[in-house]
Amino acid sequence: MKLTGKLHSFESCGTVDGPGIRFIVFTQGCPLRCKYCHNPDTWDLKDAKYERDIEFTINEIKKYKPFFRNGGGLTVTGGEPFVQINYIEALFKRAKEEGIHTAVDTSGYIFNDRVKEVLEYVDLVLLDIKSINPDTYKELTGVELENTLKFAEYLDSIGKPVWIRHVVVPGITDKKENLEKLADYVSKLKNVEKIELLPFHQLGTHKWEEMNLEYQLKDVKEPTAGDMKAARQIFRDKGLNVG
Numbered sequence: 230m231k232l233t234g235k236l237h238s239f240e241s242c243g244t245v246d247g248p249g250i251r252f253i254v255f256t257q258g259c260p261l262r263c264k265y266c267h268n269p270d271t272w273d274l275k276d277a278k279y280e281r282d283i284e285f286t287i288n289e290i291k292k293y294k295p296f297f298r299n300g301g302g303l304t305v306t307g308g309e310p311f312v313q314i315n316y317i318e319a320l321f322k323r324a325k326e327e328g329i330h331t332a333v334d335t336s337g338y339i340f341n342d343r344v345k346e347v348l349e350y351v352d353l354v355l356l357d358i359k360s361i362n363p364d365t366y367k368e369l370t371g372v373e374l375e376n377t378l379k380f381a382e383y384l385d386s387i388g389k390p391v392w393i394r395h396v397v398v399p400g401i402t403d404k405k406e407n408l409e410k411l412a413d414y415v416s417k418l419k420n421v422e423k424i425e426l427l428p429f430h431q432l433g434t435h436k437w438e439e440m441n442l443e444y445q446l447k448d449v450k451e452p453t454a455g456d457m458k459a460a461r462q463i464f465r466d467k468g469l470n471v472g
C-alpha cells in the first residue's frame with residue numbers, strides 16, 4: 230500500500246520557518262492543545278484537507294528548487310510533524326536524495342527511538358520550547374514539558390543544529406524569571422544557532438470561533454515592541470544569538 234500523509238496545506242515560498250526561501254509542508258495532527266494555537270484546524274487527523282503520497286509532495290517541492298539557493302529548502306511543520314513519522318521520514322529521505330536542505334518545526338513532545346532515526350535526514354530542528362516552567366507548560370499546552378527537554382538534550386548530544394523558538398505571551402510566558410531560566414537552559418546547549426522570540430498575536434482567533442472552541446486568550450494583549458526588546462535582551466545577555 231502506498232504511504233500517504235494527511236496534510237493541512239503547502240506554502241511555496243515561506244520566509245519565516247528556517248533559513249532562506251522554503252517550501253513549507255503543514256502536516257495534520259497534534260497531541261498538544263496550546264491556548265494560543267493559530268492552527269487548531271490541524272489538531273485532528275480526520276480534519277486533513279489533503280492526503281498525498283511522497284512522490285506527489287516531493288514533485289511539488291522540486292518545482293521550487295531554484296528558489297532554494299542561499300540556504301533555503303523544505304520545512305515540515307504542523308500540527309506536530311512527528312505524529313506522522315513514517316511519512317515525514319520518507320519525505321525527508323527523498324528531499325535529501327534531491328539535495329534539498331531539510332528542517333522540522335516541532336514541539337519536541339513526541340520523542341522516542343523512531344524520532345532519533347528520522348533526525349538523521351533532518352538538517353535543522355526548529356524546537357519550540359513553549360515554557361521552561363513545567364506548570365506553565367502544562368497549563369498552556371495540556372501536556373508535560375519533560376519530553377521537549379529530553380529532545381533538546383538529545384539534539385545537543387548529537388550536535389544537530391537547532392533554532393529555539395519561544396512565544397512571548399503577556400501574563401503567561403513573559404515572566405522575567407522564566408525567560409531568564411529558559412535563556413540559562415538554552416545557553417548551556419552547544420548546538421543552538423539562534424533563538425527566535427515570537428510575539429503572541431491574535432490572528433488565529435477566528436479559527437477557534439469557526440470551530441466552536443473556547444478561546445481563553447481573547448483578552449490577552451499583544452506584547453509591545455518594548456516588551457519584546459526587553460525579552461530579547463535577556464537572551465542576548467547570556468551570549469545567545471537572537472533573531
Ligand code: SF4
Nearest residue numbers: 259261262263266308
Ligand atoms: S504544538 Fe503547534 S499546532 Fe500543536 S497545539 Fe501547539 S501551537 Fe498548535
